[in-house]
Amino acid sequence: MNILSSLYSLLFEPFYEYVFLKRALVAAVVLSFGCAPVGTLLVLRRMSLMGDALSHSVMPGVALVYLVAGLSLPLMGLGGFVAGLLVAFLATYMTRHTQLKEDASFVSFYLIALALGTVLISMKGSAIDLSHILFGTILGIGPTSLVMIGCITTVTLCAIACLYRPLIVDCFDPHYLDSIHGKSASVHGVFMALVVLNMVSAFQAMGTLMALGLMLLPAISARFWYQHLTALFVLSIFFAVVSAWGGLLLSFHLNVPSGPAIIITAAVIYIISLVFGAHGSLVKHS
Amino acid sequence: MIKPLFIFLSLFFIQTVEAKPLVVTTFSILKDWVHVLAGDDVDVISLVGPNQDAHMFEPKADALKTLIKADLIVVYGFGFESWFERLQSSLPPLKHVIYATRSLVPHQEYDDSLGREMIDPHGWHDLSYAIQSCHIIADALQDLIPHSKEKIIGNKNQYIETLQNMDKNIRDHVKTLKESQKIIVTSHDGFSYFAKAYGITVLSLQGLSTEGQPSAKMMAALIKKIKETKVNTVFLENITNPALISQLSQETGAALKGPLYSDALSYAHEKAPTFLDLMHHNVGLFMESMKTIATP
Numbered sequence: 001m002n003i004l005s006s007l008y009s010l011l012f013e014p015f016y017e018y019v020f021l022k023r024a025l026v027a028a029v030v031l032s033f034g035c036a037p038v039g040t041l042l043v044l045r046r047m048s049l050m051g052d053a054l055s056h057s058v059m060p061g062v063a064l065v066y067l068v069a070g071l072s073l074p075l076m077g078l079g080g081f082v083a084g085l086l087v088a089f090l091a092t093y094m095t096r097h098t099q100l101k102e103d104a105s106f107v108s109f110y111l112i113a114l115a116l117g118t119v120l121i122s123m124k125g126s127a128i129d130l131s132h133i134l135f136g137t138i139l140g141i142g143p144t145s146l147v148m149i150g151c152i153t154t155v156t157l158c159a160i161a162c163l164y165r166p167l168i169v170d171c172f173d174p175h176y177l178d179s180i181h182g183k184s185a186s187v188h189g190v191f192m193a194l195v196v197l198n199m200v201s202a203f204q205a206m207g208t209l210m211a212l213g214l215m216l217l218p219a220i221s222a223r224f225w226y227q228h229l230t231a232l233f234v235l236s237i238f239f240a241v242v243s244a245w246g247g248l249l250l251s252f253h254l255n256v257p258s259g260p261a262i263i264i265t266a267a268v269i270y271i272i273s274l275v276f277g278a279h280g281s282l283v284k285h286s
Numbered sequence: 287m288i289k290p291l292f293i294f295l296s297l298f299f300i301q302t303v304e305a306k307p308l309v310v311t312t313f314s315i316l317k318d319w320v321h322v323l324a325g326d327d328v329d330v331i332s333l334v335g336p337n338q339d340a341h342m343f344e345p346k347a348d349a350l351k352t353l354i355k356a357d358l359i360v361v362y363g364f365g366f367e368s369w370f371e372r373l374q375s376s377l378p379p380l381k382h383v384i385y386a387t388r389s390l391v392p393h394q395e396y397d398d399s400l401g402r403e404m405i406d407p408h409g410w411h412d413l414s415y416a417i418q419s420c421h422i423i424a425d426a427l428q429d430l431i432p433h434s435k436e437k438i439i440g441n442k443n444q445y446i447e448t449l450q451n452m453d454k455n456i457r458d459h460v461k462t463l464k465e466s467q468k469i470i471v472t473s474h475d476g477f478s479y480f481a482k483a484y485g486i487t488v489l490s491l492q493g494l495s496t497e498g499q500p501s502a503k504m505m506a507a508l509i510k511k512i513k514e515t516k517v518n519t520v521f522l523e524n525i526t527n528p529a530l531i532s533q534l535s536q537e538t539g540a541a542l543k544g545p546l547y548s549d550a551l552s553y554a555h556e557k558a559p560t561f562l563d564l565m566h567h568n569v570g571l572f573m574e575s576m577k578t579i580a581t582p
Binding site: 018019251 | 346499500501502503504505506509527528529530532533534536537
């Protein structure tokens with residue numbers, strides 16, 4: 001009985017006792033349901049680093065909107081979304097119409113966005129240092145943010161469900177998709193939009209730096225255990241949820257900042273998978 | 287043809303007669319003090335403006351240019367302007383840099399969110415420190431513009447009298463409070479000097495600098511403490527992100543009031559454009575909050 005009750009107070013009680021922690025957990029779990037599948041697709045398409053570029057392009061959009069319209073999370077989200085989408089669109093367009101390859105194209109445009117954003121921000125001057133805005137914190141999620149995260153996750157899951165086959169085929173053989181449907185470009189576009197959307201959703205909870213972690217680390221870890229696609233989706237979501245839960249507990253019991261704590265938990269899961277995973281890990285080479 | 291050309295070229299050699307020396311201060315409170323002491327006899331520029339966060343200030347080329355032109359540079363000290371030390375290493379030696387806290391002893395605090403002992407820089411909230419700083423700045427100004435010596439001393443004495451009256455006022459008000467009422471909750475730990483000067487407890491979410499990120503443990507501890515002590519107001523500040531303190535307010539039922547002005551003055555049309563207004567505004571909010579704490 002004693003072990004059970006101390007386990008309870010260690011693992012569950014904090015969330016019952018404090019509303020902010022409960023909210024943080026809910027936000028993180030809902031986020032996971034949106035981010036993890038998108039992350040899995042990113043990993044399958046070998047676009048993990050592109051995700052990093054996209055996360056940096058969201059930031060200038062958010063910051064610019066903050067300077068113009070003040071602290072309005074929906075508007076800031078919109079600004080970030082537009083900025084990210086713009087960079088994604090430009091990068092993809094240039095890849096198809098010039099000699100640029102996709103990675104160079106993305107990097108060049110996100111750097112331009114970042115630099116422009118920084119200059120514009122510094123010209124206007126900041127009333128509150130922008131890092132306070134950009135390092136969103138999961139402990140301060142308000143009702144508006146929760147609703148926003150919920151909507152974005154719903155849209156993401158619906159989009160993936162409706163476009164499941166084209167999305168997957170586009171991962172592995174875009175030319176085949178082109179020959180059947182002739183619309184692989186638009187599927188790619190929808191996917192990019194989903195990535196940016198989830199990035200925007202995550203930035204206010206984790207900040208633009210950590211948002212990518214929740215998207216990619218669980219997805220990367222999942223690949224060490226299963227090859228089957230549905231399993232990958234489910235396991236990545238599970239890993240993300242466990243990271244969120246574990247990270248928040250870490251922050252609660254050991255006084256670690258919450259965003260990094262979640263990423264550290266995800267990293268621990270990753271390292272265990274890397275070393276001991278069932279497929280292609282350090283221990284099992286097959 | 288030659289004559290107009292000559293006149294045109296000579297324009298480059300006319301020096302505008304600069305009657306007023308340029309004083310550059312690091313942040314807005316210092317600028318206010320220089321203005322009070324020397325009035326229109328000097329031009330004052332503050333590098334960190336109103337409502338801006340001096341902890342995380344990143345100076346641009348403009349700041350460097352201004353510093354080089356300055357006849358007197360007033361820095362607060364106590365580690366408040368860490369960026370200034372870095373600046374100095376990349377500039378030619380600056381003339382006439384004075385520290386408004388020269389020979390003053392800072393408080394040391396254990397900062398939870400950064401996990402170590404830190405020097406608390408927010409000395410200006412303790413009026414005795416503010417008075418000392420005014421003496422130091424007044425001396426420097428007298429060296430700068432000796433012909434205005436009497437004026438500066440006159441301004442200084444008047445201002446110090448005002449500050450002393452304010453100090454006495456605050457002490458009188460605090461005397462009317464019960465021990466259990468003397469608690470304030472703020473966003474970051476910027477009011478420790480005020481607290482120590484007047485025997486009040488200040489609880490906050492972020493540590494001494496706005497750089498630290500609070501953990502869930504710190505939030506939980508603060509929530510528990512607020513509920514225990516029955517504090518019914520938590521304060522926003524002009525330089526911090528309101529998200530966390532709003533969450534605190536929602537969970538504990540404490541009212542969200544403010545903003546408090548801790549590290550910077552406000553814009554001219556807001557509530558704290560001068561140091562006196564800043565103190566007046568903050569103290570007013572504090573007293574209101576403390577008086578209404580239910581006592582057993």
